[in-house]
Ligand SMILES: O=c1nc[nH]c2c1ncn2[C@H]1C[C@H](O)[C@@H](COP(=O)(O)OP(=O)(O)OP(=O)(O)O)O1
């Protein structure tokens with residue numbers, strides 16, 4: 001069975017690859033990144049993670065004719081009333097003077113939290129996974145995971161992607177970007193959402 005993985009984010013795709021190698025090794029399920037099937041990015045016009053994940057999954061189904069699994073994820077910072085949230089990937093904009101992309105997003109987040117003490121820097125990653133059997137699937141299957149931490153005062157670590165260098169993980173005592181990919185894949189929001197999927201999924 002072929003399933004399209006509806007993400008263009010290389011960091012996510014690396015993590016999914018390792019998670020699927022662990023869980024689907026014995027099953028006849030082949031996960032193909034959308035980029036390998038000529039699927040371009042969908043416009044994320046939703047106002048919630050689940051809406052955006054449905055938009056991405058539906059788009060990938062429509063283009064490929066295959067079932068699709070999409071991940072919409074992001075960082076919620078309490079001191080910023082939940083921002084950047086669903087806008088995490090597009091947090092920094094060229095007109096802010098930060099540029100765009102992961103490094104710019106991290107720089108903008110540090111600037112926004114400049115005067116915020118450690119105790120007030122609580123945050124969490126959210127991940128919503130949506131599986132759709134086809135573009136008109138009336139019952140998308142939705143799975144969710146979150147990961148609690150806080151935002152560091154300066155980046156740490158060299159692994160991972162996105163906001164990992166600024167995300168301190170209390171249960172490990174280091175930044176997410178200092179974790180091995182195996183350890184992150186045991187603890188993360190994405191790993192938790194995938195565990196939910198593995199328990200309840202009807203392919
Ligand atoms: O484990 C993570 N470690 C660090 N950062 C993370 C993580 N998980 C999500 N994030 C950040 C990256 C990006 O700023 C946003 C996701 O945005 P999101 O729209 O879901 O993904 P994306 O645009 O990069 O690729 P795509 O939409 O094709 O899947 O949250």
Ligand SMILES: [Mg+2]
Nearest residue numbers: 041044072089
């Ligand atoms: Mg996106």
